[in-house]
Amino acid sequence: MIKKIVQIIAAAALVLLMPVQAAAAAYWSGSSVYYPDKQGVSWGITSDKITKITSPGRVYSVSDIDRYSAYMTNEEERVGNSIEDSFYWYNQSRLAYVKLFKVNAGSEISFVFSKEFYVYCAEFDRTFHMLEDGDWMATGDKRRLSSKTAWIMVVFRQVNGDTSLGGGVDTKVDAVSIKNSEAAYVVFEPFKYNFKLNGGKQNGSATDYTKQRLGVNSILLDTPSRPGYKFAGWKADSGKIYRNYLPAEYDKGIFKDTTFTAQWTEITAADISLDKEYAIMEQNCGDTLKLTAKISPSDALDKRITWTSSNPETASVDADGLVTAGVTGEAVITAVAGNAKTECHIYVMGFEVSVPASCEINKKYPIKVNVYNNGMDGMAGRKRVIVDTEQNVSVTRVGDEAVRYNVSAEVSKTGNGNFLKLAEGSYLADTTDSATIYYRLVPDDDINRPGDYKGNVNFSVLID
Known part of the structure; x- marks a missing residue:
């Protein structure tokens, strides 16, 4: 710690003023009173009474100071x-502060006092001889x-300007301001701070724990965890919430043994998304689809999802x-x-296909x-309606089946004469939208035996 420079200068000046200093030193009288020199x-x-405090307790208030007293030197x-x-x-x-x-x-x-003051304490042995001359300390410092x-005996010093320890410009000590300051204490024993995790864990342990704090020294506070909850700070007995650390400053609410209880805020679902924005399904055939939801944040406490359908007859959804x-x-x-909520648009596709009950050659x-609710143009997953039939059909003459x-099969998109034979691997119709195509049967060779002919024509419909 830095010694007060002006003290060293004053000590050096004593060489020239020794007769005055020696003739007017403060001194004990009857072990309880000392008397000032001429300056005092x-x-x-x-005179000043020196009181011995044999049991100062954990914290002692020095706010009863009321006048100037001699300077207890901190010259080595x-x-x-x-x-x-x-x-x-x-x-x-x-x-x-003339109390021992x-x-x-x-x-x-530790010392706790208004920030505009510095203090030091001189240390004495049992015979009242000085052991340590002390160093200037700021509030919250420990010794x-x-x-x-x-x-020990405590000395106050008031300065302005440079606030570094031992620095600054001396100003007149105002005993009234010390007396009326919010805090002026000597702390002899640490406070006990009990930390209740309140359902959380610290380093994997759910056991409550205790820390000690001497005066107002800064303490780094822990950040416990609890699944589904966000840590919201430590609530003291006073009701005040503390986060991250306790600063090195006087706080009346925790200047005592205190219980801090962890506070938690439930993490709620802020967003939900589905793996599909839309889907196209087939009507009345037992078609099912499993929608998968993702909740954000992933550590939300309540991940329950409520599912509903705007039209259960078309698409129902379970829990x-x-x-x-x-x-x-x-x-x-x-x-x-x-x-949070999200939606998936379901199209339940339906269709109708009309084919002739019987066909005449040529x-x-x-x-x-006819296709219904098959999504919209450009959508992936639209259903294909495929209508198929045989490429070739064998017909026999009625009454003379030996004539064959x-x-x-030929197909045309318009029916205006542009018929083409149904090619291998192709279909009569393959469409995602409503459409009409034209179909006819044409003999491969001229039929030169008049009469009625019959055969079987099969049509099939496939949804893909």
């Missing part, structure tokens, strides 16, 4: 002196006492997102998780294909 008397001080050359030779009147920027605190040797203490320390096609039409399947017949001719 000029400030209106005739005075280490070893008796307490009578440890006071001197420097200027009104220092103020000794009984302490445990080797213990750690480990020596192994022989039995008593697991399984869609079953019904009658032709359209339906919107809605999936809801928390406040006569054309319309094959009508071969006829071939």
Whole structure:
């Protein structure tokens, strides 16, 4: 720690002022009172009572300070002196709190006070000889006492300007401001902070734990975890929420033993998506489709999904997102998780195909294909309606089955004479939309035996 530079200068100046200093030193009287030198008397001080506090407790308030007192030096050359030779009147920027605190040797203490002040504590042994001259400290600083320390005394210093320890420009100590400041304490024992995880875990453990805090030293707070929840901070007994760390500053609400309880905010589904925006199904054939939902964030507590259909007769949906096609039409399947929802448009495709009940050779017949709710142009997955028949049909003369001719199927898109033979591997119709094509049977050779002929023509319909 940095010593106050002006003190060193003042100490050097004492070489020239030794007669004055020696003749007017502050000193003990009856082990409970010391008397000021002429400078102290000029400030209106005739004597100061020194009180021994043998049981200061965990925290001691020094807010009862009410006047200027002698400066308890922190010059190293005075280490070893008796307490009578440890006071001197420097200027009104220092103020000794004239109470001696009984302490445990080797213990750690801390100071809590308004930020415009610095403090140090002089350490004395059991015979009241100075062991340590002390260093300037800011609020929240801790000091480990020596192994022989039995008593300490606290000194305040007020500065402005440079706030680095030991720096700054001295200003007159205002005892009233010290007395009226929000915090002016010496802390002798740490506070106990109990941390309740409240259903969470820290480093995999669900066990509540305790930390200690001496005064207002900064403490880094843990961030526990809990599935389905977001950590929202630690709630103190006062009701205040703390996150990340406790800063090195006075906070009345936790300047004592305190319980901190982990606070949790439920993670709700913010978004939901489906693996399909739309689907095309086939009517009345037991066609089913399993929709898969993805919830974001993935660690949402409640992942339950509610499924509904806008038109259950066309497409029903169960609690697991399984869609079953019904009658032709359209339906919107809605999936809801928390406040998030998404939709899938279902088209249940239907069709009708009309074919002739009987055919005459060389006569054309319309094959009508009506397609309903088969999605929209450009959509993937539209259903194909395929109408097929034999390329060749054998017909026999009625009453004389030995007379046989071969006829071939021909097809035309318009029926205006542009008929072509049905090629191998091709179909009468292969369409995703409603369409009409024309069909006829044409003999491969001239039929030179008049009469009635018969044969079987088969039509088949396939949905792909």
